[in-house]
C-alpha cells in the first residue's frame with residue numbers, strides 16, 4: 053500500500069523542516085533527493101506542530117487521493133482536518149474521471165480554536181489578479197503573503213530578492229506589511245512523471261490542476277495562527293465563464309479552514325479586463341503608480357515586454373486609456389511593431405479569449421485611437437486559437453501528402 057509517514061516536524065525560529073518516509077509504488081512520483089523545508093520572514097517558533105504540519109498535508113493531499121495513499125501523522129489541527137472532506141468535494145466534482153481515494157491516519161487531533169482578530173491576509177505575487185484583490189480590500193489593510201518557490205524557482209535568489217523589493221514597496225504604498233515564505237514544496241514532486249499519468253485521465257497537469265491551490269494556501273497556516281487572522285484572500289485567475297479546471301477554485305479554496313481562519317477566493321466575478329480597470333481607477337484616484345509583475349519569464353524580476361502575457365497586459369492597459377509605463381512596463385515604441393509582426397506571422401497564437409476582449413475594448417474606445425497607426429491592425433485582426441492553427445497545419449499537411457501520393461502513382 054502507498055504510504056506517506058511523517059517522522060518528524062522540526063520547527064526552528066523561522067523554519068520548518070519535515071522528515072518523512074514514502075512507501076509503495078507511488079514513490080516514483082516523488083523526488084527523494086529533495087527536502088521539504090519552509091522559511092518564513094517571521095518567528096514561528098510558538099506555532100504548534102498541529103498547525104505547522106498543514107503546509108505539508110495540503111501539498112501531498114491531492115497526490116495521496118490520486119494514488120489511494122495513507123498519510124500517517126502524529127497530530128493535526130481539528131478545524132483544518134474537518135475541512136478536508138469539504139474541499140475534497142471540489143476536486144471530486146471538478147474531475148469526474150479521476151477517483152479521489154486515500155486517507156489520513158492521525159494520532160492526535162488538536163483543537164487550536166482562537167478568537168479571530170480584525171487582521172486579514174492576502175496572497176500577493178504582484179500580478180494583475182493579486183493587485184486587484186489588494187485594491188478591492190485596501191481598507192482592511194491585508195498583510196501581503198508572498199510564497200517563493202511557486203511561480204519563481206525557490207533557488208533563483210536574484211529574482212526572488214528583486215521581486216521582494218517591489219512587494220515591500222507595494223506594501224508601503226498600502227500602509228501594510230509583507231511576509232515572505234520560501235518553500236521547496238513544488239520540488240518534492242516529479243511533475244514530468246506524474247503528468248504522464250494524470251494529464252491523459254484528467255485533461256490537466258498536476259501542478260495547475262491539482263497541486264498549487266491548496267498547497268499555496270497551506271503555507272499561510274502558521275501566519276494565520278500567529279496573527280489570529282480572520283480571513284485570507286487568494287486572488288482568482290479565472291471566472292465562472294472560463295469553464296476551466298484549476299486547483300485554485302472557489303469550490304475548493306473557500307472550504308479550507310486554517311484553524312479559525314477562513315479562506316476567500318477573491319475576484320471570481322471579474323475578468324482580467326475588469327481587474328485592470330480596477331487597478332487603473334485606483335491609480336487615477338490616488339495619483340499613484342504601482343508596479344505589476346505579469347511576465348511569463350520566471351527568471352526575470354522585470355516585465356520582459358516581449359512575451360505574450362506582457363504584450364497582452366500592455367495592450368489591455370492601453371485599450372483602457374492608461375499608460376502601461378506607470379504600471380511597471382518599460383519599453384520603447386518598437387514593442388508595437390513587434391506585436392503586430394508576431395501576430396501577422398502567426399508566431400503568437402492562443403489566449404484568444406483575452407485578445408478578443410482587448411479588441412472589443414479598443415473598438416469601444418475607437419475615437420481615442422483615431423490616426424494612431426500603432427494600433428490600426430487590432431481593430432480588424434482575426435485572432436486564432438492554437439487548436440484552429442493545428443487544424444490548418446494538418447489540413448495543409450494532408451493536402452500535400454495527397455498530391456505527393458498522386459504524383460508518385462502517376463510516375
Ligand SMILES: [Zn+2]
Pocket residue numbers: 346347348349355356357358359360361362
Ligand atoms: Zn514578459
